[in-house]
Amino acid sequence: MSKKWLSLLMAGTMVASIAVPVAAEEETEPDNTITGDSSADDAFVVWGWNDDIKTILDTVFAEAYPEEYSRIVFVNTGGSDYYQTKLDAVLEEGSSNELYPDLMGLEVDYVQKYTNSDWLLSISDLGISEDSLANMYQYNIDLGSDVDGNVKALFWQATPGCYAVRADLAEKYLGTTDPDEVAAYFTDLDTIIATAEMVNEASGGTCKLFSGYDEIKRSLMNSREVGFYDENDVITLDENVTTYLETAKTLYDEDLTYNTSQWSSDWYANMDGDGETSNAALAYFGCPWFVYWSLADSETWHDNTILVAAQEQCFWGGTGLAATAECSDTELAALIMSYLTTDTDGMVAINAQNSDYVNNTAAIEAIVESGASADGNGMMYSGNDQNFIEFFLDKADAIDASTVTAEDQTILSLLDNECQAYVTGEKDLDTALSDLTASIHDTYSYLSVE
Numbered sequence: 001m002s003k004k005w006l007s008l009l010m011a012g013t014m015v016a017s018i019a020v021p022v023a024a025e026e027e028t029e030p031d032n033t034i035t036g037d038s039s040a041d042d043a044f045v046v047w048g049w050n051d052d053i054k055t056i057l058d059t060v061f062a063e064a065y066p067e068e069y070s071r072i073v074f075v076n077t078g079g080s081d082y083y084q085t086k087l088d089a090v091l092e093e094g095s096s097n098e099l100y101p102d103l104m105g106l107e108v109d110y111v112q113k114y115t116n117s118d119w120l121l122s123i124s125d126l127g128i129s130e131d132s133l134a135n136m137y138q139y140n141i142d143l144g145s146d147v148d149g150n151v152k153a154l155f156w157q158a159t160p161g162c163y164a165v166r167a168d169l170a171e172k173y174l175g176t177t178d179p180d181e182v183a184a185y186f187t188d189l190d191t192i193i194a195t196a197e198m199v200n201e202a203s204g205g206t207c208k209l210f211s212g213y214d215e216i217k218r219s220l221m222n223s224r225e226v227g228f229y230d231e232n233d234v235i236t237l238d239e240n241v242t243t244y245l246e247t248a249k250t251l252y253d254e255d256l257t258y259n260t261s262q263w264s265s266d267w268y269a270n271m272d273g274d275g276e277t278s279n280a281a282l283a284y285f286g287c288p289w290f291v292y293w294s295l296a297d298s299e300t301w302h303d304n305t306i307l308v309a310a311q312e313q314c315f316w317g318g319t320g321l322a323a324t325a326e327c328s329d330t331e332l333a334a335l336i337m338s339y340l341t342t343d344t345d346g347m348v349a350i351n352a353q354n355s356d357y358v359n360n361t362a363a364i365e366a367i368v369e370s371g372a373s374a375d376g377n378g379m380m381y382s383g384n385d386q387n388f389i390e391f392f393l394d395k396a397d398a399i400d401a402s403t404v405t406a407e408d409q410t411i412l413s414l415l416d417n418e419c420q421a422y423v424t425g426e427k428d429l430d431t432a433l434s435d436l437t438a439s440i441h442d443t444y445s446y447l448s449v450e
Contacts, residue, residue, distance in 0.1 A: 030078030032086065038073045038098045044332050047075045047104040049083035052319065056156070056340060060349040064339060068332055075099055084110060091119050095326040102327045103336060106153050106320045111143055112406035114322065115152040121323045122150040126334040132342045135362045139401040144320045153320030154341040156350055157289060158359045160395035161219055161314035164286040164295060165306040167381040169275050173199045173207055173282060179386050183308040186283075189247050192216070192311065196256040199282055205255070207275035207282055211267045212260040213248040213423065214416070215285045220244045221412060223312035227403040228411050228440065229447050235437050238403075240312075241415065245422050245432060252423040257281075271298040287316040288357035288392060292377045305379045307391045315399045318359075348372075357392050364389065364396075407444055414439045 035054065037043060048054060054074045062069040077083045087104065090097050106114050114120055123130070130151065133141055137158045144153035163186050167177045174185055174195075185195040196209035210216070224238040251257050258279060260267040273280030284290070286307075295301040321341060323333035339346040347363035350356050355373040358364060367373055367389055374380070376388030414436060422432040441449050 029082050032099075033076040033078065034073065034099070035076075036073035040071070040073075042071050042329075043073045043098070044071045044102050044329055045073045045075060045099055046336075047077070047083075047087060047101040049077050049080040049105070049107075051076055053105045053321075056350055056353065057336075059353050060346060061336060061339060063349070064346065065335065068335060071332070073099075075101070080107065084113075091324065095328065100326060101324055102329060103321060103323055103333050106322055108143055108159075108315075108318045108320075108401075108404070109409035109412070110406070111153055111320050112404060112408070115144060115146045115150075116406050119325055120152040121325060121327060121330065121333075122146075122152050123154065123334075123337070124150070126323055126330050126337070128154075128334050128338055128342075132338065135344070135360045136342070137359055137361070137396055137399060139315065139399040140318065140320075140359050143318070143401050143404060144322075153322040154337050155318050155320045155359045156341045156347065156356065157318045158357050158392070158396045158399070159287045159289060159315045159318040160357070160392045160399060161222060161285065161287050161310045161312075161316050162307050162391070162395070163283045163310055164291055164301070165283045165308060166280070166301065167304045167306050167383065169207060169280060169282040170306060172275060173202050177306060177381060177383055179306055179308065179384055182306050186308050186311060188311050189216070189243070193247070193250055193254075193256070196251065197254065200254075200256050203275055206273070206278070207280045208257050208270075209282050210251070210257045211270040211281035211284070212257050212262065213251040214262050214419075215257075215283070216247055216251075217244060217262075217412075217419075218285055218316045219310040219312050219314045220247075221415075222314040222316060222401075224403045227405050228407060229405065233447050234450050235440050235447050237433060237437065241436075242429070242433065244415075245419055245429060248419055249423045268298075271295070272300045285310070285316070288355070288376075288388075289317060291379050291388070292355040295379060296377065302378050303380070303382050305376070306381050306384065307386060307388070309395065313395065313398050313400075315401060351389075355388065357389060357396065364393070368393075407440075407447075410443060411440055414443065 057072055077086045090100055140155040145151045165182055170182050171177050174182060176182060186192055199207055199209045220240040220243060224240045226236050226238050229235050258270060270279055270281040321337050327333050344363045347358040347360045348366055351358050351367050351373050355377045373389050374387045380386055380388050418432040418436045421427040422429060437449055441447055
């Protein structure tokens with residue numbers, strides 16, 4: 001393994017400490033939850049940070065391949081904050097550890113860290129033909145490939161970005177629930193600022209357009225035209241980085257959000273306010289999985305969700321499946337990966353299970369024709385004819401993830417630090433940008449500053 005990638009892997013262990021708020025740093029790291037007998041001679045170990053992969057294995061894969069399913073041992077690390085640290089330690093130890101993963105889930109923000117390491121097999125090593133990827137969205141193939149174009153991780157989801165809007169609050173403060181009319185309030189950042197001002201004024205501050213200024217982060221960071229460094233490993237900051245900082249400061253200075261952080265308890269709480277006697281956010285940045293999973297715990301959004309395009313074509317998240325270098329059964333790894341990411345029947349079954357916008361155009365065509373998942377598991381506002389799956393059709397085709405690098409997750413965490421310092425007035429814009437560049441170099445010494 002090159003010094004560059006060794007440095008990258010070491011830096012990756014810093015992500016949790018960088019990204020987790022101070023109040024959460026005192027939490028005790030949870031024990032792994034293990035389902036199945038890892039000591040069995042034919043055990044096939046799969047790792048994930050929650051039960052998303054397990055649920056698909058327990059339903060879709062189990063129904064199609066019950067005998068093979070019976071061998072699966074699933075390791076849930078108890079949250080994404082701990083996943084890479086736990087996973088990396090076992091990968092370093094190797095297959096002598098009975099919990100060594102044969103197959104593992106990899107999230108978009110750090111998938112490139114693993115595809116560009118020696119820890120994974122390519123799909124050609126597994127006997128999976130690249131011809132079988134013909135119906136996949138190209139951006140997901142790119143995300144699962146190393147710098148030499150070897151495909152190592154396959155995704156079952158496509159994840160076009162959007163804004164999810166509460167219909168009752170849209171009617172109250174925007175005067176409409178018509179998707180096209182609501183979308184007009186989100187066409188560009190200037191319009192978004194004006195909409196935020198209008199909602200704030202009309203509600204007297206008990207309703208804000210967004211819970212926090214970071215709702216615009218993914219739409220800008222996942223639509224960049226250049227990566228965080230160029231082909232010569234020189235650090236580059238796309239103009240979207242500056243735009244994000246400046247827009248976030250406007251939202252902060254004009255008191256247009258509640259200044260919550262994504263995934264915090266306050267951020268969640270603002271999903272359920274009534275916008276009159278209790279604080280509420282009218283919209284959240286989202287994508288298919290965000291709507292059917294993150295909003296689903298809030299009864300407020302059921303039959304009350306309108307989707308509108310983000311102001312930039314973008315994406316958010318997604319999980320790749322990858323087999324490890326010391327995988328105990330490459331045939332089973334190939335079977336699982338193929339059925340859940342390339343097989344039309346398998347992917348239609350995944351959609352039926354959870355409403356995923358699957359990473360397979362043939363499966364999507366079949367889903368649309370059947371009318372399945374039109375309401376996004378009951379999340380879509382029934383007062384409109386908006387179709388959950390059809391909404392994402394033109395947005396999935398245009399996704400470009402070519403700027404994603406193995407360092408993105410850590411760099412985005414460093415950006416969070418500088419954004420907070422800038423919006424609160426601790427730093428001016430030039431200092432925040434300069435310090436971001438310096439912190440990227442300090443974290444990844446092989447990335448240079450011009």
